[in-house]
Every structure is written in structure tokens, then in C-alpha cells.
Amino acid sequence: MLSNLGNILLFLNVILSLSIIYTANRNLKISGGIDKNIFQLSLIQSTSIIICFFVLVAAFIVSDFSLIAVYQNSHSLKPLFYKIAGTWGNHEGSLLLWAIILAIFSFLFLVYNKDHPKKFRLLTLIIQNILILGFLFFILFNSNPFSKISPIPSEGLGLNPILQDPALAIHPPLLYVGFVGASIYFSAAIASLISNYSERSFSLSIKNWVLISWCFQTLGILVGSIWAYYELGWGGFWFWDPVENASLLPWFAMTALFHSLIVFEKRNLFYFWVIILCLITFTLSVTGTFLVRSGILNSVHTFASDPTRGIYILIFLSLMIFGSIFLLFQKYKKENYDLNRNSKETFILVNNWFMMFYLITVLLGTIYPIFTDALTDNKISVGPPFYNAIIFPVVVVFLLFMALGPKTKWIKNKFENIRIYFLILAGATSLNLAIIFFFKSYSLLSNFIIISALFLIISSLMDIAKAFKKNKIDFARIISHTSFGFLVLFIGLNSIFSLEKDYNIKLGETKKFENYSIQLKNLDLKNYKNYQAIIGKLEIKNLNSNQINILNPEIRIYNKPKTLTYEAAIKTSLIKDYYLTMSNIDRSDYYNIKFQKKPLMAWIWISVIMIVVGGLIRLFSNAKNN
């Protein structure tokens, strides 16, 4: 029943998309405003696709195992929350979520851009609906969440336990709003090229959409990192895994885009560059999807590989790429920028170069193994050393530019009072020396990173003081930039001051290191429904302050099949996290424990949240100004 209803709604959506394209196309040729029917059709489209999604949610809630998607990803005993989250925790369901975002953004863009030319709005709608159609066909003919199996299995296959995590339940929807939100400015960019709408007001039509998708993308990446930190048990939060990279690539493009948009809006420069970035962002989103879903990359995120799925996305991707470059080549006119080397325009352009540098680095690192495998049969893997070596030294310069850029003036800038920057630099350097003096010394590169992060933080904070005098504070920028400085600072300090110790320990034994002692006080055996757990009770004592923390890592033994999992015990505080994992050693009464002290973890998360807060403030102030 639910299956039929879902399929009917999907077909209805195909018809709606076709009629929107048809009506909009007809409406293009006649003068006057936009046909009211188009608004209605678009509203019905959004509504019906949402209903369609809720049909699928319902199937997961009632555990309707006649649907393959439910059978493969759910289980009748799963808690309700994870049943619902299971809807988008799989390939088919998540595509439906994509279609919803495409449709809702399409409708809202149409409604909220009344001041822009009719031709531009209608063309955006048409392009967006072509994208929607592409996804609907993909859903219907390749990845239908409403496919049935017969006879109906009595029980579902369930969901991998490590995926049953609150962070992971909200991670995909956040990321998808970012990924798919990029579609609307992709469509708008194409429409702008076709309708020759290259005035600076074009930037107004898309800038809030860029911000929305950027905020969600950032949050999505954050939540994914938090999950990795708590659940994977390695104590890290970013692994430069291909799938993580796939979410980072559009993020670089988005960040470059909304900075360029400022120049385009204020100075009517960089039109084609803005268009190119719009096109790149969504293209990278789809490329990321292709890499993840086709299964050509090996990663912790691997979905079931399905070549036909890959072929479909690849065809879709090729059409997008070649369609856009064909159009771009047709319309491209050389723009002559006569930029003053010392001006805000130039500084923002520099931001874009950095973003492109990061983008290309990460893109190359991600797809290089695919190329070597396909061309030379050589299997290689590109890991953290590559990214760390290339990304981090450049961050130093980037942070310095990031500190100076916002202080510059449009058109022609003159740095007055250069002395102040030297003072800030001196301040940052002495703070860095203070850290070394009171704690410990670290590598030259780390020194540079800490100093440049402090430089950015101090100079951004000084902007607040200056802005108070002028009574004009750009909170959005200041918060985001300062928080980015803090983010780099905390990541730097975290990696410098992390402490990791590995011991084999027996019950009752105590190990001492630096100013800590760690004792295995007790081992507890508990029986649960589908697993047994050996729960360690470890006492970690700070010998200086006599502060005691008890951590309880677990070894879980699942009965059928006999599998072992290790649950990390994490004690979070504002200053530091203690992170402890324990594993058994065969045929001995020793346990291997891995203890990590990770300073300032909570502040890494908070910094990222604050970066997003900056974005949201900009979004609301934009909305208010309109």
C-alpha cells in the first residue's frame, strides 16, 4: 500500500516538473508577469514531494518490510528515533531527501526574487526543474525507495550499530541542504548566462542562498567530525577520508563564492568568476555524490557499490559539466579588471586564490588514487601526511591575509599606521613565547601557525573597538573571522599538547607517566540483550592537583556472529578531554589500554559553531535590509 502510494506520488512529481517546465517556457514568450499557475504548480510540487517523503518515513516507522529499503536498513526492534533516521540513512531514502530540497529551494527562489527580471526567474525555475527531473528519474528507475520484495521478509536486516548515533542521524540532512542547496545558484547562474542578466543585482538574488547552503554545509561537516571523534575510537576528528573530502570541496567553492559576491555586488566586478564558482560548487557536490555512491572509492563510508548507479550519476554529471562549459564559452567575454594592488577587491581575490589552492589540493588528493589505479593499475592511497604537508604551511599566510583583508578600503587602500600591525605581530609572538615558556616548545611550523592565528584573532578583536567608535560593527564578519582564528589556534594547540600513552595493564596495576597515574581498579562483566560487555574501571589521577577521574571503557562481545567492538570512554571538560580505549590481549590477563589527553576539544567544536553563527548573522541582516 505505502509502496504504491509512494510510487504514485513520485510519478505525480514527474508530471508536475514537466508541466512547470512547459508552462514556464510558454510564459517566457508572452509579456506581463509570471503566470499564477506556475506558483501554484511549484507549491504543489514541493508539497507532494514532502508527502512522498513522509510516506517513506511512515513505512520505516511501521516497519513495512515489503519495501526493500526498509528491509535492508531497519529492524522492528530499533528505537523509533533511529527508525525515522533510517529513512535518510540509506542511498534511496537520501535521494528522496535531495529531491525535496531541490523542489523547496526551487519554490522559495521563485517566491523570494520578485524584483528580478521575469526571464531570469523563469529560466532558473526551468533549469532547476530539469535537475529535479534528473533526480526523479534516477529515483524511479534506479534507486526507488518504494521497490517491493516478495515474499515479505519477517524481519529487517537492521542498521550497523555504529551508525545508530544521534549525531549521525542529523549529519546527512544538514549536509544535504548544503550540497543540494548549491543547485539553486547553479540554476540561477545558467539562467543568468542565457538571459544575459549580468547586472550586479544578480548577486542579490543568490547571495542568501549561498549563505544558507554554506551554513548548513559547515554544520554538517562539524556534526560528522563529532561523530567520528566519539564513535570511531581513534581519538581523531578528521581523517582526510575521501568522503570527508567530498564534503569539504564544495565548502571551499562556497566560501570563495560568497566572498567574490561581495565584490560583484559592490563593484560590479568578477561577474564570470562568480558564475564559474556557482557552477563549480554544485558540480563538486554531484561529483562528491558520484565518488561516494558509485563505490569507486574505498573509505569508511562505503555504501554498497552498484555500477549502474554510478553510470547514471556520471551521465548526469557529464551533462551538467558539458552543458555549462558550452554555455559559458558561448557567453564568455573577457573582463578587464584594473584592480589596485592594494584594495579590498584584491584582498578578496587573494582569498579566492587560497580557496582554489585548497580545493585543488584536496581534489587531487582525493581522485589521484582513482587515476593511478585506472591508468597504471597501481593502488596507492593519499593520506593525512600529504594534506598536512601541503595545507598547513599555506594556512599561515592565509591567516595573515585574512587579518589584513577586512581592514582595506574599496578601490584604493592605504595602510595607515602600519606600526599597529607590527605591534599586533609582536603581541602574538610574545603570547606564543609565553605558551612555550609555561608549557613546552614545539616545531617551527607550529610556532608560525599559532602566531598567525593569534594575529588574526587580535586584529579582528581590535576591529570591534574601532567599529564601536564609528558605531558601525560588522558582527557577522568579525565573529566568523575571529572564530576561524580560534579554530586554527585550538586545532594547533590540541595537536601540540595531545598526550597519548599505550600500556598493557593487569587488574590492580598502576602505571605512571608525566604527572598522571592510571590504575585498572576493576573489571565488570555485564550481560545485555545481544552482547556481553567487559567494563573496565580505570582511575586517572592528576598527581599535581590530586584530581581523580574514573573512566569506563568497554569491550563488547556480540554473540552472533562473535564480534568484538571497543567502546571508548570519553570525559569531556572545557579544558581537556580524556579519551580511553581498552582491548583484551589473547591468552593473558593483560589488557591493552590507550590513553589520550586531548586539550581544548570542546573549543574546536565551539569555534566552528561560532563561524556558522557569523554566517547566520549575515543572513539575518541581509533579510532585514531587504
Added chain:
Amino acid sequence: MQKIIKIIISFIFLFVISIFYISLTRDTNYNTSSLINKETPEFKIISFNDSNYYTRDDIKNNYTLINFWASWCAPCRIEHPILMKLSQTKNLVILGINFKDKEPQAKTFLSELGNPYDLLAKDKNGKHSVKFGIYGIPESILINKELMIIQKFVGPLSDDDYNNIIKIIE
């Protein structure tokens, strides 16, 4: 000059897309070739018809094809005639493992299409099949007299697979 740049850009994209296409046709992810030439894992799996258990001892001294199937699996229907043909050959024991299935439906399936299995076991919740690296069904594993895994077939058995098996066991 601009023309050359355009051509170069188009070629770069074309190149990337074609590499992606080539990569698609290679299997990277699901590769259980590591199982081949390994010893059959220990198992103890309950018989479909009674409460006996089958273990490695039951498949010693003969070529064995372990076939994972279920009544709800459409490709299993497709490969069934091949299994029926294989059941005619001497030298080969076919151990069927009924995977996450309901008993009455499994019985109907066999009475409808025939029963090719010399031994028939059931794996109600799919936990035993994990040992054999079973990812989805149908899958089959060919084991020699020394209990070594010599071939693994993912997806329905084809005529080629049939000829292949016959060649090996003779």
C-alpha cells in the same frame, strides 16, 4: 589563444569523466578473492528439516558447493535450474543455506522449482553467513576435498559458472 584554452579545458573534463567511467567498470569494493585458497571456516549450522547440526565434518572428502539462497530472492530463481543441473553430477555435494527466510515459503519454493540440495541448512538471521563473507544473496562457494575454498561466485550462477564447476570437479 582563447580557443586553445577552451579546447584544453574541455579535454581535461573529458579526461576526468572517462577515468571515472573506467573506474566504474572495475570492481574495487566488494572483493572476496582473499577468501580463495583459504581453509573453510569452522561452522555449526542447524539443519533445515530437523534439529541436527552440520559442521565441516559433513562436507569432508568431497567437492562441496555451498549455496546461499532465499525464497524472496529473485535472482535465486534465475540460478535454480543451474543448481538442478549440478545436482545431477556425481562428485559434488551441494549444501544449501536458506538465508533469512520463512520456512513455509522456502518449502514452497523448493517444491515448485525442485530441490537440488544434498544437505540443507538454515541461517535464520544471517549471522552464520557472515563467516563466509556473504554480502548479498545468491552467492556460492566451491570447496575442495581438503576443505579449501577454491572459488566464490557472487550473484546468480551462470552457464559459464556451471561449465567451470564441472571442469574443476572432474
